[in-house]
Amino acid sequence: MNALIARKVGMTQIFDENSIALGVTVLDVSDCRVVQIKSEDSDGYNAAQLTIGKAKNVNKPVSEHYRKNNVEPGEVLLEVPIEPDSGVQPGMIINVTDFFEIGQKVDITGFSKGQGFSGVMKRHNFSGQRASHGVHKVHRAGGSIGNASYPGRVFKGQKMAGRMGNEKNTIQSVTVVGIDEDKNYLLVNGSVPGKKGNIVQVRPAVKLLNADEKNTTSIKIIERNNKEEVLEEE
Secondary structure, eight states: OOOEEEEEEEEEEEEOTTOOEEEEEEEEOTTOEEEEEEOHHHHSSOEEEEEOSOOSOOOHHHHHHHHHTTOOOOSOOEEEEOOTTOOOOTTOBOOGGGTOOTTOEEEEEEEOOEEEEEOHHHHHOOOOOOOSTTOOSOTTSOOOOOOSTTTOSOOTTOOOSEEEEOOEEEEEEEEEEEEETTTTEEEEESOOSSOTTOEEEEEEOGGGOOGGGGGHHHHHHHHHHHHHHHHHHO
C-alpha cells in the first residue's frame, strides 16, 4: 500500500540535533483502518479501501458496506493500490511505522482553508485603486474588465472577485522528521493544506519514488503480523 489517510492535528516545533527549531505539522494516523480489500480475481485490480474517524449519519447502502466488512463507519473512503501479497486485511488498524520512516520524503494532499467570497485584492493580490482626492470610493474594486464593443464579452480566466480557497492542493517532497509510535503520530516538516481536523492523504514522494520502496510496506506488515501470532501462542 503506497498511501494512507491522516487527520491534521496542528502545528508545533521540535529541535534537531543542532538545536535548530523546526516547524512541524502533526498528523494523526491512529484511527486509520482498512475497510475492504479488492483483488484481481473478484474486482480486476488490487486495492484497499481506507477510512478514518467516525461518521455521524450514514445512509443504508454505505452502512451495509461497512457492516459487511465488520468495520465501524468512517468519515471518508479512500482507495489505494496495493500489492497482491501486501498482508493487509479488512479491519486492520494502520500502523504508521509500517509505511514511513524518519527522513523519508512524502507528498501530502488535502483541501485548503475556505476563505468564502473574496475581493480581487485578497484573492489575486491586486494593489487597489488610488485613494487620493477626486477618486470615488472604489479603492478596493477590480476596475475595468475590458468589456467594450470589442470583445463584447469577458475573457475566460479574467481575475475577478469570487470564491477563494477550499481547493485540492498537494505539497510535494515534505520530509518526515518524527514518528510517535505510541500515539501513531506522523510529524512532517512544514505546513499541510487545510485547517485543524482536516483529513489528508499521505504517500511517498512521486519525484523520489524508486523500485525498492514499493515492497517495503508489505514486508513490514507481514513481519508485524507474524510477531503478533507468536505472542498470542505464548
